[in-house]
Amino acid sequence: MNLPFRLAVAAVAVVVAVPVAPRAVFAAQNPAVQNPAAPPSEPAGASPEHRSFPAPTNLQVLPKDLTGEQVHKIMEQWEGDLGSGCRTCHAVDPKKVGPNGRPRLNFADDSKEEKKTARLMYRMTDKINTDYVSMVPNSGQSVTCGTCHRGHLGPEPFVPAKHEEHGPVPAAPNATPNAAPAAALPTSGQ
Numbered sequence: 001m002n003l004p005f006r007l008a009v010a011a012v013a014v015v016v017a018v019p020v021a022p023r024a025v026f027a028a029q030n031p032a033v034q035n036p037a038a039p040p041s042e043p044a045g046a047s048p049e050h051r052s053f054p055a056p057t058n059l060q061v062l063p064k065d066l067t068g069e070q071v072h073k074i075m076e077q078w079e080g081d082l083g084s085g086c087r088t089c090h091a092v093d094p095k096k097v098g099p100n101g102r103p104r105l106n107f108a109d110d111s112k113e114e115k116k117t118a119r120l121m122y123r124m125t126d127k128i129n130t131d132y133v134s135m136v137p138n139s140g141q142s143v144t145c146g147t148c149h150r151g152h153l154g155p156e157p158f159v160p161a162k163h164e165e166h167g168p169v170p171a172a173p174n175a176t177p178n179a180a181p182a183a184a185l186p187t188s189g190q
């Protein structure tokens, strides 16, 4: 599967009249990677230990030529989109202890279920954008993890606003006024 190419196909429809290089297109769908073509530069004063990200060794869904820094930016984006930490998806390596005394994470390890689910989710999101969202006339948006997750690991169920035209919802016998809307839900067990 040529993933960068498929990302390019998706974004051609949204980036109008701009010569599209696959890298630029990947950046458009991954806002965390602002300028993937720029040579890595160290901000003045940053400690090299803290800023260096090893090249990835086990990418199966992201483009394999991403640098460690680019992968890190995408990971921070996912962290925010899902309201989850690195440990949600990455297993600890008990043999490697960091300077703070806590075990480091083994990022290339695939043992956590959440990491496998995240790969499935990345493929799904890519397909949604490539096959559907980019077909919307004048499409200018793409679906991200945050579109569904909105800062939660498990997307919250959407509860539509009540229709006023059906009249007031009858209160359950023992309900307090504040509990009335929840009592009307079939899942409330009342």
Ligand code: HEC
Binding pocket: 055, 056, 057, 058, 059, 060, 061, 062, 063, 071, 072, 075, 076, 078, 079, 082, 084, 085, 086, 087, 088, 089, 090, 107, 108, 114, 115, 116, 118, 119
């Ligand atoms: C929602 C799950 C999830 C979260 C949260 C997450 N990651 Fe990842 N991470 C993944 C997946 C999935 C991959 C593999 C991507 C692929 O196969 O192309 C990965 C790959 C990586 C890699 C590359 C490993 C290698 O050698 O191939 C690094 C480094 C990494 N993550 C760091 C982080 C850091 C740092 C954080 C926290 C800021 C983080 N991740 C948060 C799911 C997650």
Ligand code: HEC
Binding pocket: 078, 082, 114, 115, 117, 118, 121, 122, 125, 143, 144, 145, 146, 147, 148, 149, 153, 154, 155
């Ligand atoms: C179209 C909506 C949608 C998008 C986009 C989406 N997800 Fe999800 N995701 C879901 C739903 C729904 C579930 C819950 C599935 C279930 O439990 O049956 C879920 C579950 C997950 C889980 C498992 C959570 C758990 O409790 O173990 C992870 C991890 C995850 N998504 C990561 C991602 C990542 C990373 C992205 C972006 C690359 C993403 N998702 C994009 C809808 C979405």
